[in-house]
Amino acid sequence: MNSNGVSRRDLLRYMGVLGAATTITAGLGACGGGDSGSSGSGSKTIEATLAFTLSSGFDPMNASSAVATAVNQHIFEALVDLDPITRKPYPALAAALPTPGADPLTWTVTLREGAKFSDGTPVTAEDVVWSFQRVLDPANKALMAGFVTFLDKVTATDAKTVVFTLKTPFSLFPQRIAVIKIVPKAKTGDPAAAKAFDTTPIGSGPFTLVSANATAGVVLGANANYGGSRKALVEKITLRTTPDNTARLNDLQGGSSQAIEAVPYLDVSAVSGGKKVDEKQAFNHLFLMFNCAAEPFDDKRVRQALHYAIDTDKLIRTAVQGHATAATSYLDEGNAGYQKAATVYHYDPDKAKALLAAAGASNLSFELVTTDAAFIKDSAPVIIDAWKAIGVTATLNTNPSSAVYGTIVPGDGFRVLAGSGDPSTFGPDVDLLLRWFYTNQTWTRDRHRWAGTPAAAQCAKLIEDAAKSTGATQTGLWKQALDLVADEVPIYPVFHAKTITAFDPAKLKDFQGAATTGLYFLGTSRG
Structure with missing residues (x-):
């Protein structure tokens, strides 16, 4: 347990990709997984490659890892x-x-x-x-x-x-x-039944879990008892899992997978041979998160300065080859509830210096913690160079997400994090997305430590009042909340990335890439 009474496992549940704990891995391995890399059976099988490894169970009460979330959409x-x-x-x-x-x-x-x-x-x-x-x-x-x-x-x-x-x-x-x-x-x-269910789930969706392995991937089979509107159009789906960009691209180009997620930004133009690239604006973003209880980051002017110091257009060109949109709100511009925030962090190094001076934060030096997601790692050096130009020194500490959220961020020495997140996998509405980072206690109390401030209380009230409202009143309250978090920036996006899926249209019928992590084959058949 950490000092706030939240266990390491509870923290990891909320982070989006659960750490591969030994007990979970062993349970998943028990499901099988021996044939997830085997060849398919013609038009009866879809084979695809995901960009993450399986790192949690499937109980939908708590499942939040990228692979489990995608799988659960098929089986529950x-x-x-x-x-x-x-x-x-x-x-x-x-x-x-x-x-x-x-x-x-x-x-x-x-x-x-x-x-x-x-x-x-x-x-x-x-x-x-x-x-x-x-x-x-x-x-x-x-x-x-x-x-x-x-x-x-x-x-x-x-x-x-x-x-x-x-x-x-x-x-x-x-x-x-x-x-x-x-x-x-x-x-x-x-509890015993629920523990077993986490690795051997039973749902009412169009597919069932045949096997799951923490490294090899997941195999789904058609559910013969399904009676809903999205019947399985294939007998089996094999989901390979690998964070290796080259491996995923080779799976597609070599024909062993009909679809892959997270096409590497550098390799979008390399997708060839009749394969199609599907690019969608997504909520998924690179964010900066601060320890708002620690000086000088308890002063919002310091947090704002570090945002103004970043040339976001340059960052997007350099780190993600242009496949992102600079944040003009907490929400991405593709969201139906998008409203431009009153504060937009255009590149303004002079303003950044002035804000630091006004806050008395001279000779600022700290450790920038980052997760090891590829686009975060590629972005970090550009961000550090931008801060150096305004007289701020940041050293880099990159770790897997499990270590970042399980050990480093809850620690007393944490100050600033560059990470990524996409709660839109659970739903795209404004209320849900605001609650994820700005009222959830794991984030507000144990991570960015904004909880307990008058601004945090005001934000929570705006969200609750909006939830009880409708129409223009609700939209107006959401605008106030979006403006508030843009001004306070305890955790806030620098840019919203785009999701890039690639697939073979000759072999998949009625398939599209999603604007979230994962690949989804509801209503998809083999071509």
């Missing part, structure tokens, strides 16, 4: 799911979108007829209630709990009907419940 369903490409809500386990009651605190959902889990057992309203209750139970420390704080209770009125009672009105209810995937109570009802 929520009552309402978000299309992984368009991000629009659609009825999944529900027969229709939720129905509002006579008052704004009640919503009703009816399950689709004949819904079954992949083991053939029926999905019942009791399973739905349990899936929400286990997330809401504080003892479980569920990652998803922070996204459904508006819920008061969930009850089953019959075997197919569930009624949700809210604490306060929440206009985004129909799409927000997509974060809660429905699991069988019989398989997750006690």
Whole structure:
């Protein structure tokens, strides 16, 4: 446990890519994984290569690693799911979108007829209630709990009907419940069962988990008991996993994979032979995060100065070959809720120097911690050089994310981090994205330490007030929150990266790259 009472594992759950703990790795290995690198069976199999290795289990209450999140979209369903490409809500386990009651605190959902889990057992309203209750139970420390704080209770009125009672009105209810995937109570009802379920999950989605290996990858099979609208159009999906850029590109060019994610920025032009590149603006970003409880970073002028000192256009050209957009808001410009912030950090070294002088931060020197994501590592030297030009000295300390969030950031010596994050994998709405970095206690209390400040309290109130509002009032409150975090910058993007997927259109039908991490094959068949 750290000094704030949060365990290392809890911290890692929230970071986005869980560290490969020995117990998890052993459990995943037990699932199998022996054929994830084998050749497919013609038109019955899709083979693809992901950019991350499998580093967590699959229980959707807490799964947040890049691979598990992508896999879970294929094997689990929520009552309402978000299309992984368009991000629009659609009825999944529900027969229709939720129905509002006579008052704004009640919503009703009816399950689709004949819904079954992949083991053939029926999905019942009791399973739905349990899936929400286990997330809401504080003892479980569920990652998803922070996204459904508006819920008061969930009850089953019959075997197919569930009624949700809210604490306060929440206009985004129909799409927000997509974060809660429905699991069988019989398989997750006690700690021992839940532990086993984490490595051998059972869902109601169009695919099932056949095997999983921490290094070799994941194999999915078609779920014969699936009765929803997104039936599996292939018998098997093999997902190789490797962070090696060259290996992924070779898989595509050599024909062993029909799709790869995270095409290396330097190699986009090298994709050839009829293969297609699909580039989308994404929320995923390079951010700067400060220890706001430590001098001089408790003064927002110092934090602002380090942003103004960066020539973001040069950084984007140099580090990501132009495949990013300079941040003009916390949200990326492709987000439906985007509003330009009142403060935009254009390159202004003179202003940066003036802010440092006003804050009394002369001869500033600190360690810049970074994660080892490729575009973060490529960006760090450019950022350090920019700071050097305004008289600031930063030394570089690059580590895997597990070490950064598990040991370094919680430590007393932490001051500044350059990292990346993409909570839009859970949903693209403004409320969810603001909550992730600015009200979640793991971030606000244990990482950037902004919690407890008047600005943090004001931000939280704006987010809560917006959640209870609708229309122009809600949009206006979100604008105030976006302006506030742009001014305070406890954690804030420098640029929003673009996701680059490549695939063979001759071998995949109805496939698109996503604007988040992962590859998604719902509705995709072999060409």
